[in-house]
Amino acid sequence: MINNIFVNFHVKDLEKAKEFFTQLGFKINPQFTNEEAACVILGPNMYAMLLIEKLFIDFTKRPVSEAPKIAEVITSLFLENRADVDVLADKALRAGALNYTDPLDLGYMYSRSFQDLDGHLWEVGWMDPNHVEPF
Numbered sequence: 491m492i493n494n495i496f497v498n499f500h501v502k503d504l505e506k507a508k509e510f511f512t513q514l515g516f517k518i519n520p521q522f523t524n525e526e527a528a529c530v531i532l533g534p535n536m537y538a539m540l541l542i543e544k545l546f547i548d549f550t551k552r553p554v555s556e557a558p559k560i561a562e563v564i565t566s567l568f569l570e571n572r573a574d575v576d577v578l579a580d581k582a583l584r585a586g587a588l589n590y591t592d593p594l595d596l597g598y599m600y601s602r603s604f605q606d607l608d609g610h611l612w613e614v615g616w617m618d619p620n621h622v623e624p625f
Contacts, residue, residue, distance in 0.1 A: 500546035558609030
């Protein structure tokens with residue numbers, strides 16, 4: 491079983507990226523933060539690593555995507571209730587994110603999407619736990 495998840499994002503300006511995520515209400519873990527990277531705590535055992543592009547390339551040995559021209563992934567964060575979706579999405583827009591799709595409301599699921607300062611795509615959503623069948 492997986493103990494932790496770290497999703498790595500390349501950023502052009504680390505300080506601006508850190509400020510963006512703290513404005514959304516997330517904390518930065520100083521243990522894994524320096525002048526080249528920052529660890530954003532998304533939730534229990536879930537982290538976004540913000541890496542300056544040079545460091546990101548050192549890890550991948552591949553060129554980085556040209557966000558927002560290319561969508562490399564959509565990172566989805568599902569929250570405890572529907573109201574929290576609007577709160578987080580609105581905070582992101584006030585902090586400089588761009589809306590990239592209309593809200594999706596399926597009754598049992600609700601989501602909003604935004605593009606962060608570096609063009610990475612994020613979705614915040616809620617799903618009625620009674621709708622999900624146990625497996």
